[in-house]
Amino acid sequence: MPPPEADDRDTPLLLKLRERIRRNGPLSLDAYMQACIGDPEHGYWRRRDTIGAAGDFVTAPEISQIFGELIGLWCVVTWQQLGSPKPVRLIELGPGRGTLMRDALRAARKVPGFLEAATVHLVEISSALREAQREMLATLPDLPSITWHEAIDGVPEGPAIIVANEFLDALPIRQLVHVDGAWHERVVGLDAQDALTFADGEKVAGPARAPTQPEPGAIIEVREGEELLLAELAARHGPLVALFIDYGPAVATVGDTLQAVRRHGYVDPLPAPGTADLTAHVLFAELARKAQAAGLAADGPVTQAEFLGRLGIAERATRLMAANPAKAAQIEAGVQRLMAPTGMGQLFKVLAVRSRTLPAPVPFG
Numbered sequence: 001m002p003p004p005e006a007d008d009r010d011t012p013l014l015l016k017l018r019e020r021i022r023r024n025g026p027l028s029l030d031a032y033m034q035a036c037i038g039d040p041e042h043g044y045w046r047r048r049d050t051i052g053a054a055g056d057f058v059t060a061p062e063i064s065q066i067f068g069e070l071i072g073l074w075c076v077v078t079w080q081q082l083g084s085p086k087p088v089r090l091i092e093l094g095p096g097r098g099t100l101m102r103d104a105l106r107a108a109r110k111v112p113g114f115l116e117a118a119t120v121h122l123v124e125i126s127s128a129l130r131e132a133q134r135e136m137l138a139t140l141p142d143l144p145s146i147t148w149h150e151a152i153d154g155v156p157e158g159p160a161i162i163v164a165n166e167f168l169d170a171l172p173i174r175q176l177v178h179v180d181g182a183w184h185e186r187v188v189g190l191d192a193q194d195a196l197t198f199a200d201g202e203k204v205a206g207p208a209r210a211p212t213q214p215e216p217g218a219i220i221e222v223r224e225g226e227e228l229l230l231a232e233l234a235a236r237h238g239p240l241v242a243l244f245i246d247y248g249p250a251v252a253t254v255g256d257t258l259q260a261v262r263r264h265g266y267v268d269p270l271p272a273p274g275t276a277d278l279t280a281h282v283l284f285a286e287l288a289r290k291a292q293a294a295g296l297a298a299d300g301p302v303t304q305a306e307f308l309g310r311l312g313i314a315e316r317a318t319r320l321m322a323a324n325p326a327k328a329a330q331i332e333a334g335v336q337r338l339m340a341p342t343g344m345g346q347l348f349k350v351l352a353v354r355s356r357t358l359p360a361p362v363p364f365g
């Protein structure tokens with residue numbers, strides 16, 4: 001008999017969370033998300049085969065090699081704008097299967113000097129994905145030195161270029177819900193049948209950007225991991241440029257954007273904790289504001305289509321198709337998906353964050 005689907009029975013993490021809620025009361029949403037993705041035994045990021053066609057979701061570098069290649073060339077140009085420092089720290093946050101870094105390094109190798117100057121630093125919490133990254137990068141000839149880190153504060157000082165694709169969306173969020181004239185923490189508790197359910201928790205202060213006259217039930221999302229990360233960037237010695245690519249609106253918004261994805265479809269985030277990818281929109285206007293508050297500068301956001309267009313995706317696709325006629329249709333389909341005006345091309349945004357002393361990086365300047 002085939003094993004039951006994860007959602008046909010209580011997951012081990014559900015049993016654990018029930019106990020925890022019975023003992024300590026309901027969980028704030030960020031604590032729930034943290035448990036779902038980071039639980040040492042049953043968390044989602046303990047698993048390896050989550051990204052890609054055979055997994056739960058597909059990301060830009062998995063769609064087309066051109067994505068990582070353009071980012072690799074962007075890293076080289078940014079390094080030159082920094083004055084070609086040696087060493088330079090090339091840092092990726094949440095590298096997934098390592099595909100983006102593989103494609104980026106392969107493209108960057110063609111420019112003399114960069115890889116000799118670069119040390120590569122992968123910030124990854126998942127040991128399963130670290131292993132996948134190691135295998136993926138081992139396929140490259142003349143590897144630069146690569147080290148893995150739990151968090152960015154473990155990366156040595158010095159000039160840094162940082163890339164993060166679909167990293168911020170995975171950082172847990174809190175939700176505040178407006179009921180009876182006040183903001184309340186949105187929490188995960190237990191219903192009469194002992195199933196997980198959303199509830200309104202304690203009263204909390206609304207953030208400064210909260211609307212003055214919210215509709216009853218209005219939801220505001222808060223991602224404190226962004227402040228922590230930006231503070232760590234601001235504390236680094238040496239100039240830095242960081243590229244954040246993610247999905248979410250360019251302008252400030254309110255509303256519930258929590259989503260759970262399994263096998264390329266949306267699922268309920270509550271019944272089977274630990275078995276789906278839990279993410280929420282990145283609020284780019286907020287991210288830019290937080291970067292400035294941390295003492296950094298921000299450029300953008302621009303849409304992914306605009307960013308890749310300005311970096312020359314069309315020219316690169318034409319050349320790659322000419323060199324691989326048998327794969328031309330596949331290459332073109334991948335590029336169209338990355339650029340789609342009703343899909344990734346518009347929904348995904350790119351924001352650069354940099355030291356204030358530096359000029360805006362390409363293609364923002």
Ligand code: SAH
Nearest residue numbers: 045059094095096123124125126165166170
């Ligand atoms: N950038 C990749 C993967 C995106 S999925 C791609 O585009 O395909 C999110 C990645 O971030 C995974 O590698 C996950 O393990 C990692 N991750 C999530 N939370 C993290 C955290 N707090 N610290 C470090 N890595 C984290």
